[in-house]
Amino acid sequence: MGLTIGIFDSGVGGLTVVRELKRLMPRQPVVYFGDTARTPYGTKGPDTIVSYARENAEFLLEMGARVIVIACHSAASVATDTLRATLDVPVFEVVTPSVQQAVRLTKNRRIGLMGTRATVSSGIYPRLIGREDPEIRVFGQPCPLLVPLVEEGWLRCRETRMIIRRYLRPLKMQQVDTLVLGCTHYPLLKDIISKKAGRRVKIVDPSAQVAEDVCLHLAQNGYGKTTGSQDEDRYFVSDIAPATAGIVRTFLGREVELLVP
Ligand code: DGL
Helix, strand or coil: CCCCCCECCCCCCCCHHHHHHHHHHHCCEEEEEEEECCCCCCCCHHHHHHHHHHHHHHHHHHHCCCCEECCCCHHHHHHHHHCCCCCCEEECCHHHHHHHHHHHHHHCCCEEEEEEHHHHCCCCHHHHHHHHHHCCEEEEEEEHHHHHHCCCCCCHHHHHHHHHHHHHHHHCCCCCCCEEECCHHHHHHHHHHHHHHHHCCCEEEEEEHHHHHHHHHHHHHHEEEEECCCCHCCEEEEECCCCHHHHHHHHHHCCCCEEEE
């Protein structure tokens, strides 16, 4: 038996974290919930996102999760404290590892943040980074067009490259040397973002780090790489639209059976 890891996102972006988890711990069972009926979260206000996050976490607990991973920057930015205060299981999320990595990597103390409007306007990044090093400046850039482009599968299109270049322009003017991919969809655009940002800019993608943190927690609790069975994996979404299965395949790199709660 493994320990079930519950992961949620506003939709399918959190599957980039699932992918890393499965790479590290292929047999550890995961239960995923993508809130495809209510996505996007990035355009919503903090109170709404917090109440969605609570519902999602409670559903995963009902499904047997013993660890919760908030694999959505918009939700992690505003709902982490509430979930940690109300749930009696460990809560991992994507913002803290991004902050730690960015602080470690920056040399000129100028960090760029690409994210949804909810993430950027939450102010969580400057707040947490400021606690580590008050001298660091954080420049946030909301990038609302990137999520639909990724979901359309426009990963290498000229239009996508142009939009990325436009979003990066203000960050490049601020001479950031480190760039946080503050949305779970952006790892799919990592190559283009990195190329357009320039060779000297270091890219922060927390998905691998979150997976490592969860892996360490499991190891400390006696669950190794060989415990569990991936047959126990379950992938729930709150709505199956015509495009959902295709988008899931893009993110996960394979077909899975989608379940509706
Ligand atoms: N998964 C969300 C995030 O990481 C992006 C999509 C949305 O706006 O809900 O912020």
